[in-house]
Amino acid sequence: MDFNFTEEQLAVRDAARDFAQKELLPGVIERDIEQKFPASQIQMMGELGFMGMMVDPRYGGGGMDTVSYVLAMEEISKVDASAAVCMSVNNSLVCWGLEKYGSEEQKQQYLVPLASGKKIGAFCLSEPEAGSDATSQRTTAEDRGDHYLVNGTKNWITNGNSASIYLVMAQTHPDLKHKGINALIVEKDRDGFVVGKKEDKMGIRGSDTHSLMFSDMQVPKENRIGADGFGFSFAMSTLNGGRLGIASQALGIASGALERAIQYAKERKAFGVEIARHQAIQFKIADMATKIEAARLLILKAARLKDAGKDFVKEAAMAKLFASDVAMETTIEAVQIHGGYGYVREYHVERMMRDAKITQIYEGTSEIQKIVISRALLK
Ligand code: CAA
Numbered sequence: 604m605d606f607n608f609t610e611e612q613l614a615v616r617d618a619a620r621d622f623a624q625k626e627l628l629p630g631v632i633e634r635d636i637e638q639k640f641p642a643s644q645i646q647m648m649g650e651l652g653f654m655g656m657m658v659d660p661r662y663g664g665g666g667m668d669t670v671s672y673v674l675a676m677e678e679i680s681k682v683d684a685s686a687a688v689c690m691s692v693n694n695s696l697v698c699w700g701l702e703k704y705g706s707e708e709q710k711q712q713y714l715v716p717l718a719s720g721k722k723i724g725a726f727c728l729s730e731p732e733a734g735s736d737a738t739s740q741r742t743t744a745e746d747r748g749d750h751y752l753v754n755g756t757k758n759w760i761t762n763g764n765s766a767s768i769y770l771v772m773a774q775t776h777p778d779l780k781h782k783g784i785n786a787l788i789v790e791k792d793r794d795g796f797v798v799g800k801k802e803d804k805m806g807i808r809g810s811d812t813h814s815l816m817f818s819d820m821q822v823p824k825e826n827r828i829g830a831d832g833f834g835f836s837f838a839m840s841t842l843n844g845g846r847l848g849i850a851s852q853a854l855g856i857a858s859g860a861l862e863r864a865i866q867y868a869k870e871r872k873a874f875g876v877e878i879a880r881h882q883a884i885q886f887k888i889a890d891m892a893t894k895i896e897a898a899r900l901l902i903l904k905a906a907r908l909k910d911a912g913k914d915f916v917k918e919a920a921m922a923k924l925f926a927s928d929v930a931m932e933t934t935i936e937a938v939q940i941h942g943g944y945g946y947v948r949e950y951h952v953e954r955m956m957r958d959a960k961i962t963q964i965y966e967g968t969s970e971i972q973k974i975v976i977s978r979a980l981l982k
Contacts (some may be wrong), residue, residue: 622679639809673902677855681858684856684959700726700841716768746775767790850922857930864941936957937958
């Protein structure tokens, strides 16, 4: 597989790197402490085209390929994993699904503002009693002729408060199990829509994660994506691309931590020399870099397959499974290399270690990725 990047892909990567250094790095520690959503930075990312990168320019997007997207995701995630998850959800879970499966009217009304970054989207699948077991949706969308009556609760919703357009999965025909689920486009200002409490999280504290409550909320039938009962297929198909976004986020966290560890190792002296001259540190750096490179190759392979229109489900799951473990392992080592300094906020790596953990959990836990991979191999 050819991994030579085009000039355009490299330019996108460099633009994301510049933006992250200039606009995301200042204040990233404070936003983590205060759990502050990077609203102005996300607005700028929209203006620069990072919020709807792969969407056709006809709908306000950047018309770029998946390789460009994963390169940009890595650069943003190196510096601010909270801004990165907002970007990932908007690009791969919201815009992608709307463009692929939405009607022309839905694209004009909802995709255009989302792809141009004027509005932010959220993807609402998880529930208090349906996380990994996503087919067990308890939220109901009762068919009332010209509209659905939606009742239920969604949990851990990324962009939960900052979004204004939500893709909500809800059960219409319980007897049909997952084939009775629908995906509905819901605007935040609908009667019966309440944004619940903000989660006080271990990591990605700059992203706003909320529960959502729907109480007798009416959603017009024309807001349903695809045919009646298509919602679970919609969610699964969308999540395949989402997993590639989160794999890239994990890669960015890992490579950001490695860059900081290398820089620190060249400056810090112990026993009369820079610690980079001690083999204990050299071997850690070698292990971290090797794992990061392997994760990058898995991600690029899955991205290339997706761009070629080929099946990439197994490869995206492998990329997320591996890259999220690499993020966890390398951030722990980056803290270790920094010693006591690694344990305080000022040196960034402790935040990266906390941020890394979620990549093994959301958009399908590592255990779910193993289910997806093994089913693809054994079917
Ligand atoms: N791609 C496409 N289709 C898929 C799929 C995939 N990766 N995985 C499952 N499906 C399809 C199956 O083919 C099947 O379709 P048919 O019935 O038409 O044949 C259907 O989904 C049901 O699958 P199973 O029969 O295998 O059902 P299961 O209950 O045994 O397993 C599961 C399903 C794979 C475990 C699924 O529930 C799953 O992926 N769970 C994890 C949910 C998840 O990733 N949640 C993330 C929340 S979103 C989030 O985190 C966003 C955020 O804010 C950051």
